[in-house]
Amino acid sequence: MTHIHVLHILNKAPSHPRSVECLSALMPGDTLLLIENAVLAVASLNEYRAGIPVFALAPDVIARGLGECSENTTLVDFAAMVDLTAQAQQIISW
């Protein structure tokens, strides 16, 4: 059971100001979980802070045909998403 300090759950598209706010709040020991519109970021995933694990909700990714461009993102199903929330000390839904 890896321990997560803060799990950031982001559902905003990369162009949304809240996405920028979320990315700037990431700190070592945090984890980022992309869901809904935020999964578009897997297609433009470049500026994430090194060392921050990034997960994306598979159904949202596949629904948007982004399956093959999510190499450095771990796809998770709903059950695995719930596990992530259980591991986190604190959760921030942006």
Place this chain on the structure above:
Amino acid sequence: MSKSTLIVIDQPPYGAWAGREALDMAFSLAAFDQRVSLLFMGAGVNWLRKSQETSEIEQKSVEKNLSAAPVFGVEKLYADAAACDQYSLFPESMIAGVVITESSSELIRQHSHTAFAG
């Protein structure tokens, strides 16, 4: 970390209702003696500007709503320093009692619960 909620308003005033709804949430929490504070970020800092005259747009001034915050028991009103600079908002052009914070993300991490406007 004692239970405390931070309501974050990063939406500009008047243009949409998300901010007002978030403010109502904050007041409701405070009315039920929950510890709650407000953080204004991005375009949301414009809520804090003094002398808002809204009769021409037929909306109640958010400035008046905000003046009720202490009465309800909202603990603190924070404003993001960078956003204040961006919108050239200086302490003297802001309503009274606002605490300007240099690190909003740190502030968010210090509260057990966070809710965003819209």
